Amino acid sequence: MTSTTPTAHTLTPAEIETIRGDFPILGVEVNGHPLVYLDSGATSQKPVAVLDAERNFTVRRNSAVHRGAHTLAAEATEEFEDARETVARFVGADADEIVWTSNATEGLNLLAYALSNASFSPDFASLKLSVGDEIVVTEQEHHANLIPWQQLALRTGATLRFIPVDDDGRLRLDLLDEIVTERARVVAVTHVSNVLGTINPVADIVARAHQVGAIVVLDACQSAPHLPLDLHALDVDFAVFSGHKMLAPTGIGGFYGRRALLNALPPFLTGGSMITTVTMEAAQFLPAPQRFEAGTQRVAQSIALAAAADYLSAIGMDRVAAHGSHVSRRLLDGLATIDGIRVLGAQGERVGLASFDVAGIHAHDVGQFLDDRGIAVRVGHHCAQPLHRRLGLTATTRASGSIYTTDDEIDLFLQAVSDVRGFFGVTS
Amino acid sequence: MTSTTPTAHTLTPAEIETIRGDFPILGVEVNGHPLVYLDSGATSQKPVAVLDAERNFTVRRNSAVHRGAHTLAAEATEEFEDARETVARFVGADADEIVWTSNATEGLNLLAYALSNASFSPDFASLKLSVGDEIVVTEQEHHANLIPWQQLALRTGATLRFIPVDDDGRLRLDLLDEIVTERARVVAVTHVSNVLGTINPVADIVARAHQVGAIVVLDACQSAPHLPLDLHALDVDFAVFSGHKMLAPTGIGGFYGRRALLNALPPFLTGGSMITTVTMEAAQFLPAPQRFEAGTQRVAQSIALAAAADYLSAIGMDRVAAHGSHVSRRLLDGLATIDGIRVLGAQGERVGLASFDVAGIHAHDVGQFLDDRGIAVRVGHHCAQPLHRRLGLTATTRASGSIYTTDDEIDLFLQAVSDVRGFFGVTS
Amino acid sequence: MSSDELNGLYQQLILDHAKSPHGRVTLEHPTGSSHQLNPTCGDEITLSIQVDADTVAHVGWEGHGCTISQSSASLLSTLIEGREVDDTRLLLEEFRTAMRSRGAIELDEERFEDAIALNGVSRYVARVKCAMLAWVALEHALDGK
Amino acid sequence: MSSDELNGLYQQLILDHAKSPHGRVTLEHPTGSSHQLNPTCGDEITLSIQVDADTVAHVGWEGHGCTISQSSASLLSTLIEGREVDDTRLLLEEFRTAMRSRGAIELDEERFEDAIALNGVSRYVARVKCAMLAWVALEHALDGK
Numbered sequence A, B: 001m002t003s004t005t006p007t008a009h010t011l012t013p014a015e016i017e018t019i020r021g022d023f024p025i026l027g028v029e030v031n032g033h034p035l036v037y038l039d040s041g042a043t044s045q046k047p048v049a050v051l052d053a054e055r056n057f058t059v060r061r062n063s064a065v066h067r068g069a070h071t072l073a074a075e076a077t078e079e080f081e082d083a084r085e086t087v088a089r090f091v092g093a094d095a096d097e098i099v100w101t102s103n104a105t106e107g108l109n110l111l112a113y114a115l116s117n118a119s120f121s122p123d124f125a126s127l128k129l130s131v132g133d134e135i136v137v138t139e140q141e142h143h144a145n146l147i148p149w150q151q152l153a154l155r156t157g158a159t160l161r162f163i164p165v166d167d168d169g170r171l172r173l174d175l176l177d178e179i180v181t182e183r184a185r186v187v188a189v190t191h192v193s194n195v196l197g198t199i200n201p202v203a204d205i206v207a208r209a210h211q212v213g214a215i216v217v218l219d220a221c222q223s224a225p226h227l228p229l230d231l232h233a234l235d236v237d238f239a240v241f242s243g244h245k246m247l248a249p250t251g252i253g254g255f256y257g258r259r260a261l262l263n264a265l266p267p268f269l270t271g272g273s274m275i276t277t278v279t280m281e282a283a284q285f286l287p288a289p290q291r292f293e294a295g296t297q298r299v300a301q302s303i304a305l306a307a308a309a310d311y312l313s314a315i316g317m318d319r320v321a322a323h324g325s326h327v328s329r330r331l332l333d334g335l336a337t338i339d340g341i342r343v344l345g346a347q348g349e350r351v352g353l354a355s356f357d358v359a360g361i362h363a364h365d366v367g368q369f370l371d372d373r374g375i376a377v378r379v380g381h382h383c384a385q386p387l388h389r390r391l392g393l394t395a396t397t398r399a400s401g402s403i404y405t406t407d408d409e410i411d412l413f414l415q416a417v418s419d420v421r422g423f424f425g426v427t428s
Numbered sequence C, D: 001m002s003s004d005e006l007n008g009l010y011q012q013l014i015l016d017h018a019k020s021p022h023g024r025v026t027l028e029h030p031t032g033s034s035h036q037l038n039p040t041c042g043d044e045i046t047l048s049i050q051v052d053a054d055t056v057a058h059v060g061w062e063g064h065g066c067t068i069s070q071s072s073a074s075l076l077s078t079l080i081e082g083r084e085v086d087d088t089r090l091l092l093e094e095f096r097t098a099m100r101s102r103g104a105i106e107l108d109e110e111r112f113e114d115a116i117a118l119n120g121v122s123r124y125v126a127r128v129k130c131a132m133l134a135w136v137a138l139e140h141a142l143d144g145k
Ligand SMILES: Cc1ncc(COP(=O)(O)O)c(C=O)c1O
Pocket: A272, A294, A295, A296, A297, B041, B042, B103, B104, B105, B106, B142, B144, B145, B190, B192, B193, B194, B219, B221, B222, B242, B383
């Protein structure tokens, strides 16, 4: 589920060249250099197959889904629901367990608001949160998997607790039983840290959470694009992912809920297409997933996300993961040879991503120096201020790859990093 | 603002032909007939210029906005903010008053949830709603502008009231002062009814609401695509619109808030890119519009919506409105000559849309008959069950046009409608 | 003027059943009843059955809707009155399978008699819900839901 | 190895100011103070001023950030100490205008002296915020916010 099959081969240089041919943006120049895009952790680039799927739908079938009865509308509805099926299969879920969202952030807010709606209605007593209940997150979380829970705690009176990390950023599983107790109602954890790239021991957390009757929410933002994902096998209760990080357009994401739980949740957004009977006084709601899809959906983007899933599946997610491992190793090995570099996160299984600090040089300046050579990396706190604070840093530089990342690109990046300190006149 | 300039000329047949050339889908065949798309009220078709804007961005500049510091990210941020500026100008607002959403439904939920968040926090006392306060909607509303307010009333203890309609579907303005009283805190009204096509007297409602200190929320879903829109001149406090109804892709919409009020609202969705400082315990939020834009935004779609606004502006919204008037007149005049047809809504200013009942024949059957000739119309309650109930109907058939709608298409539609009753063996 | 497909969907028998439906009665002693609604168009049906000794003795329904939903309710009534409960359930499954088949599976003439006139519906994905409405109500009425 | 543009952004003077900044002191009797933060990278500055009889008598700041934000704070300190409040406000507006000009408007050498080394920043839209951080803090400190 979360580990790469040992027999999967990494992508060959020839395969990567073929893949690169599918991504028009990789041909652009930046500051007189060919673009070296190492910011896929923020958002990935998109292959022509995905762009074409979206456009073909728009110019052949665009019309209102689940509302219209004419031929175009019926065909559009079919394509839209087929897309749900494809994406569900890609993450190891059933179609009626997948709700479309704009991004992972919306999915996490959906759940946090639905739970607070449940807390204020007698009809949803089993999901109610109140004073004395606990919501558990981790110190590794992206702000998207932290602030919605802070706000839910504020709205319901529940207490927010967190699993801390050690000096290497590893989750302190030794404290798991102490932190996740009978009072825990929700445990929200990231599958892969977007700062560290390390893969978390989800199974241990799920086991403990379920032992105490808490629901588990998985942030699969950084795993869905890079690892074979089987949500049923992981046995989590809810999960979120963003299309734009996995070769799909912006504006589309998925929210997974275990069928029984999803149907037990009250709605979040309300409006058209999620109701049965509406009077001026009250409304009755459809079952999931429609209950959570108020208003006109992101139809073209859903179809594009299915095309992205198909593109990744055609390569094979085990091979995608093997390539990520390879990228990670080359990044870590290379950075280890450069003076004054501190890489964040433990050794071990990782996706193709490395965040680091350059002694004496601010990440913004590192990023600017790299950008001058056409190398795009992310600098800052990567929406994980608490983790940075815990590791004693304000901002770091992050290089993150994808299936189109070549060894040559990594080497250009490493060369640039080793030149940074000379340029700024810092020596160790 | 809401009326067409009397001097604006309707589009000529030659101009419409040119416009049609920009919409590839208008060339498809349905059931052996050229598509006659009269379902633009549900979702419009999209011109090549819009599709190209989205694709060009994606293949040249796609990267994370407001997060990255590299060249691509800086350029993407610039295009994204330029798009906001363009769309703001299109609706008569300033850029920092426009928040991106997925659709109008999300915008209305944003406001309803932000107001309930304000109601549970001492920091936002001036926006607090509680028992004794009233929220006012109208009997014309789309479910999107009704159910979120029902839910807000449930969450806060406020009371939901509504301005009823008369037998022609006209708002009962004679009851305005009686219904919108000092207890009213929010008045939510649609600019143009998606069932009737009639334009509401927004100015009267705004005047009364502001007199009693209530905020006015305008559902501009059916006006933004069809009329010159000047939100500042209309003097509403909040407004929503959906891109997919105004030539843009699915998955993008706008939420307008008067600057001071917008900045006084607490956030709705929380997560990355809307914060200043985050600890494990609490978060501080950025000013609007960023405060309301958690997570990775719909960047490509925002840029496409700006392209759609540019496309409409190039035609001229006064001429778009004149064409809508023309479509409306031809539809109404034609339907008036057919036996057994009841058209909903009063005479007077309308966008190019008509909903009707065919005596003795269910709307589904009318729609099916039309579809057999390639004519796409909407059948059902059009997400306005209360209005249908009030007018004594369950389902109606709706024909709705756009800038690409020709006289010939309307005539094909009228011919088909006059053949419906014969086919089903119903005679008056 | 209208195509063969459209005439296939709206066979004369269907138009007749819609105009003069069977089973539009109120049962005095129903053993099960269900109200079903099509959320897109607001069509509704309330269907009741009276089961005596494992047999569906009586069927009665009321509601409003399109030609397809009305004729389907009418044809259902003629078909299942007097039929054993177990066989009624089988018939329901056969009907569902055919309707969902997108025209690939036809209703068995021996089993469905006049109701085979509904065969055309299965090619119209958006209308399958209309044909199913009464049958879903029947299913729930049988289950005592 | 590095381009002219990059050298234009990171002039030696800027690197020197970032390494040995002016004004990193704590004022005993500040009349105004402001804390500013760049939300993308978490860079922070707290800048205090002591205004005596319409003149910015003293400036002191602390904080951490990139070369651009640190050198900008340092250059600001050298520029405004002893300057009249009204002229300081003018200078601030001139600085903002140049920084937002995308390279179209240069800082006036007579007015800005060494600080013209920051001219290169205005072509780097994403870095303008870094250069502005101390100046925004100055603005708020002047306003007593
Ligand atoms: C008047 C009106 N309001 C609200 C909506 C909801 O728009 P959306 O589904 O794009 O959120 C619509 C369209 O469906 C509408 O016509």
